[in-house]
Amino acid sequence: MSVRMPTLVRPMLATSGALPSGPGWAYEFKWDGVRAIAYVADGVRLLSRNDRDVTRAYPELGGLADLLAKRRAVLDGEIVALDGRGRPDFSALQHRMHVRAPSASLVSTTPVRLYLFDLLHLDGRDTTSLPYTERRAALEELDLSGESVDIPPYWTGDAGRDLATAAADLGLEGVVAKELGSRYEPGRRSPAWVKVPLNDTVEVIVGGWKPGTGRREGTIGSLLLGMYDRGDQLTYIGHVGTGFTQAALRDLGERLRPLRRRDAPFASPVPREHARHAVWVDPVLVGDVTFRSWTPDHRLRHPSWKGLRSDREPAEIRLRG
Missing domain, CATH: 2.40.50.140 (Nucleic acid-binding proteins)
Incomplete structure (x- = not known):
């Protein structure tokens, strides 16, 4: 049954803890940026973790609507600025996150990217009740990689420790582990997601x-x-x-x-x-x-x-x- 696209879905939050292990977990890099929920329908609307509209602050992310090709979706992700080696740089992001309407020069010198890692609604269907693996599969089928948008990969099995080591080597913030069968719980800090920061x-x-x-x-x-x-x-x-x-x-x-x-x-x-x-x-x-x-x-x-x-x-x- 088709349902109306929601105007507000609060992000699911992770608990802090030790790195889980075993066959029931997926592992993603923890990105050092600002959380954003993207609402795409005749354009893009971006809301921050505290429900502020930050669409005008990141004009380059408007291209997400073109990538979706007239489909309607609500997506969860992280806005990041990258350093010269392609790693998230929170210091660089500071130049953008407090500017409501950046100049073309600022957008050019300090561009941002939107890393998408979850799909909450698609073409009239609420997907939050689907297992993590199904939501991720549907997200990847959208093929949203573009100039300012990407869908980072995730790993399963025994990859957790190797991913934590890779995060340390790359200077990243850490790892997030997510239960493969877990649903998306809007606004809740859930043990189904575990963040393992390196610092x-x-x-x-x-x-x-x-x-x-x-x-x-x-x-x-x-x-x-x-x-x-x-x-x-x-x-x-x-x-x-x-x-x-x-x-x-x-x-x-x-x-x-x-x-x-x-x-x-x-x-x-x-x-x-x-x-x-x-x-x-x-x-x-x-x-x-x-x-x-x-x-x-x-x-x-x-x-x-x-x-x-x-x-x-x-x-x-x-x-x-």
Whole structure:
């Protein structure tokens, strides 16, 4: 029976865990980009993970409609920018993901690609209840590879460990394992998908910054970070002072300047050495950091800044455990 094409399908999310093994799993590379659901019917509409319309931000992805040749579909994927070696580069993507209507020059110098890995609706048929293998087969039959669109492969059997090794060698973010018989569960963080990052990455909320010294004088020295706890209180989880490019520091300075406030937004105390010269800001910006581990008191060990995320809301950023 034909059903109306949906206007909103929230992406299925993966749980973090150890790499599963055995015959019941498929393995894909974990791409370092921003999640997007593509709605194709008389054109292309792209929605981010938090349901924002980002179609105008990525005009080169409009060619997906031509590849589908008048078919109607809802597809799940990741928008990535590639470096000179063809690997996803989140730093490069930062130049695009915060620009609502990029110039032709920016699109030319920092192009993006859409890596598609799931099919949720096709020509009046809801495919979310189909097993992973059937959805992937239907996706690949669409033959959507083009200048800015691709369908990356997946592997089964005993390929998990080899794929994780390959991801490390290629400098990729990690591997995602998916149960072969699993259905697509919109909006749910499901154990049927397991993400295995090579480096721990966490989303954080910026609650303040400390002025830099030496070579960083006049700009940001470090960011003061937080997450919401179970009581909806913003908890201080540490500071990050590495991983910034000069362009990132300039952009952060411009974004943080109008957010200044008198008092700290954190409900928990910030250590005196970090609070002493802090500039507090409204906690509305979300970013990514890589880190080594958590301390027993929920502080990040050896964090490094990756970049801001426009596809996440502060209320979503939660301490676990």
